[in-house]
Amino acid sequence: MTTAIIIAGGSGARMGQDIPKQFINVYDKPVLIYTLESFQKHPQIDAIEVVCIDGWHDVVWAYAKQFNIAKLEWIVSGGTSAQESIRNGVFNLEGKVAPEDIIVVHDGIRPLVDESVLTDVILVAQKQGNAVSSLPYNEQIFVVDDEISTTSFIPRETLRRVSTPQAYRFDLLDNKYHEAYEKGVAVNGSHYANTMMVELGVRLYFAAGSDKNIKLTTKDDLELFKAYLKMDKENWLK
Numbered sequence: 001m002t003t004a005i006i007i008a009g010g011s012g013a014r015m016g017q018d019i020p021k022q023f024i025n026v027y028d029k030p031v032l033i034y035t036l037e038s039f040q041k042h043p044q045i046d047a048i049e050v051v052c053i054d055g056w057h058d059v060v061w062a063y064a065k066q067f068n069i070a071k072l073e074w075i076v077s078g079g080t081s082a083q084e085s086i087r088n089g090v091f092n093l094e095g096k097v098a099p100e101d102i103i104v105v106h107d108g109i110r111p112l113v114d115e116s117v118l119t120d121v122i123l124v125a126q127k128q129g130n131a132v133s134s135l136p137y138n139e140q141i142f143v144v145d146d147e148i149s150t151t152s153f154i155p156r157e158t159l160r161r162v163s164t165p166q167a168y169r170f171d172l173l174d175n176k177y178h179e180a181y182e183k184g185v186a187v188n189g190s191h192y193a194n195t196m197m198v199e200l201g202v203r204l205y206f207a208a209g210s211d212k213n214i215k216l217t218t219k220d221d222l223e224l225f226k227a228y229l230k231m232d233k234e235n236w237l238k
Contacts, residue, residue, distance in 0.1 A: 001101045002122055003047045003093065003170075004039045008032050008060070008108030009078020009085040010053065020053055021216055022108045026226060029067070031216060032060070034111035036069045039104075042118050049074040050108070051089040082107075083191045087177045090170075099171035102126060105193050106165040109216040112228055118165055120208040125167035128205040132194050134160040135209040160206060163213060166194055176200050 008022045022032040032050075039045045048071045052060050057075045064072045076092045078085035086105055093103070102125050106113065117133055124131035137159035142150040173193065179200060180186050186196035197204055216222055 001046045001097060002044050002104060002167075003049060003097055003101060004045050004104045004106060004165075005086065005089040005093075006032075006035060006039070006048060006050045006106055006108045007078070007082055007085050007089070007164075008050055008052050010082070010109070020056070021222075023056065023059065024222070026222070027229060030063055031111050031225075032108045033063055033067045033069070035106070035108050035113070036064070036072070037067065038111070038113045038115070038118065039106070040069050040071050042115055044119065044122050045071060045104070047074075048072045049076060049089055049092065051076045051078045051085045053078050081188070081191075083187055083193075083196070086193055087181065087187075090173055090177050093170065094174060097170050099169070101170045102167050103170050103173050104165050104167045105173075107163075107215055110164055110213055111216070111225065112210075112212045112214060113165060114210050114212065117208055117210050117213060121165045121167045124205050124207040125169065129172055130166075130168045130197065130202065131205050131207040132162045132166045133164065133209040133213070134162045134206045135211065137161050161209070162194055162204075162206075163209065163215070166192075167207075168193065168197075172202070176202065 010020060023030050039048055050060055052075050054077050060075055074092060076088050079088055102122055121131045121133050137156045140156060141154040143152045145151055176197060180196050186199035194204060212228060214221055214224060216225055
């Protein structure tokens with residue numbers, strides 16, 4: 001069995017809107033629903049859990065009914081950070097899924113996840129126990145010496161860009177979240193499931209990624225998302 005945890009607990013302050021960015025309507029559909037539809041349609045996803053900002057649970061259930069997200073089984077309150085929200089989602093699945101089940105963690109504000117990306121991250125996790133979607137890094141990275149200059153760089157061939165979706169066996173994910181919060185390791189700041197795993201000594205395995213899998217953080221990201229949707233619609237019409 002494969003379960004998706006969709007993280008939708010953020011307030012979206014950087015978007016500068018009156019409502020959380022995951023609920024902004026784009027062409028009469030909330031951003032979160034675009035994300036959920038990708039998981040609803042994927043044949044290997046059996047169940048969906050949404051980790052949601054407090055006060056919006058009923059809205060998510062209503063949208064799920066309206067847009068036929070039949071795989072949605074649980075809605076859990078988010079935390080004060082993405083890491084805490086993932087933890088809440090993982091702990092809620094205790095006793096509901098099997099140790100060997102695959103759990104896919106994905107940002108609710110990444111609505112353009114491809115079926116092929118989801119398929120590969122699940123396949124790698126089934127084989128290796130975990131998987132993180134990734135892409136080569138194509139820019140040059142220099143190390144700051146004194147804020148205004150540098151004398152060294154990191155070869156880009158040694159770097160990978162990692163995002164969601166990520167996938168883990170449930171027993172690994174659950175055990176490591178208990179360990180991290182008991183030890184206070186990788187639970188603050190911008191930590192996520194993948195950085196926590198590395199901090200706790202777990203080797204991560206790369207899966208396929210996509211440049212289209214953008215995270216909607218700013219208004220410019222939202223405009224890019226609209227452009228992708230328009231491009232897809234034009235392709236459908238050909």
